């Protein structure tokens with residue numbers, strides 16, 4: 607039953623003792639969030655985990671995770687208000703506090719449903735829309751057709767000896783330092799993890815299966831690998847680490863266009879379920895210019911001129927866009943010295959406001 611008068615509440619950063627109550631809130635909202643995400647994110651950005659608390663009852667009535675992941679990137683998650691407290695401005699209030707905390711960072715989120723997606727897109731300017739995520743969900747069917755061995759590849763649990771290598775591998779894929787998360791999740795009891803390594807101890811992929819806030823629902827994520835075979839081996843073996851009681855309801859969230867990931871989820875016994883939409887506040891276009899021009903025998907001057915043209919058009923068409931200008935990767939001679947010269951010359955385009963140079 608909805609409350610009739612405006613509640614007397616405060617918004618504050620959450621503490622460890624609030625975690626159970628927030629999980630209950632999420633369960634009530636139908637979310638399938640990683641169970642211990644708040645305990646882990648508290649080490650990353652404690653001020654970004656916001657709760658609304660009813661001052662009369664002491665109960666947590668709303669939550670918004672507005673976590674600063676890096677200097678320029680933040681994520682929103684778990685945003686909800688207890689049903690009986692909705693419609694009194696608590697949602698807007700906690701959302702605005704989260705937004706203020708994240709400042710000018712690029713913010714990413716996934717919307718719980720289509721209505722919320724439209725609100726984020728049309729009202730809150732989440733303009734860079736990601737392709738949908740497809741929920742692959744069901745009971746695991748780990749039959750004998752699944753890859754269970756690859757010559758020269760060993761699987762070990764993520765542990766303190768290999769975690770730095772896993773973090774580095776993850777960073778190469780995501781472009782983000784997610785060390786706090788990976789460190790936190792492999793140490794969380796009940797999560798299972800495996801890393802695939804070759805005989806030179808190089809990481810070829812890794813996989814986690816995590817508990818969610820919904821009892822008995824397990825989430826396979828992240829799962830990254832150098833190729834489909836290693837991904838299948840990792841997914842298969844990680845699932846086998848789950849006790850039988852935890853194999854009846856498992857989710858893998860795949861990009862809708864990622865047919866290989868969807869195929870793997872199907873092989874593990876999961877079926878297509880709902881889709882989820884999301885977006886970012888800033889557009890992150892990626893364009894590769896420079897190296898191919900040199901490869902096609904353009905002069906250094908023409909290549910630099912081309913980079914300048916692309917930057918001019920990009921920033922004119924997308925004025926809110928932050929551009930990351932990277933050096934051209936080293937190449938064998940005769941291209942090598944030309945690439946070096948281009949890299950030196952394009953540094954002048956970095957104003958450290960719109961265009962930042964990363965070498």
Ligand SMILES: CC(C)(COP(=O)(O)OP(=O)(O)OC[C@H]1O[C@@H](n2cnc3c(N)ncnc32)[C@H](O)[C@@H]1OP(=O)(O)O)[C@@H](O)C(=O)NCCC(=O)NCCS
Nearest residue numbers: 635685686687692693694695696697698699717718721722
């Ligand atoms: C979305 C939600 C957090 C808003 O909380 P609230 O306290 O009711 O929000 P407010 O009273 O401050 O209203 C904020 C705005 O949210 C929107 N809103 C409110 N209830 C909503 C609902 N059930 N679904 C979608 N949007 C809703 C309204 O557009 C409102 O806009 P207004 O400023 O024009 O009135 C709350 O409805 C909720 O918990 N919903 C279920 C969980 C959910 O979907 N969370 C979003 C995850 S992406």
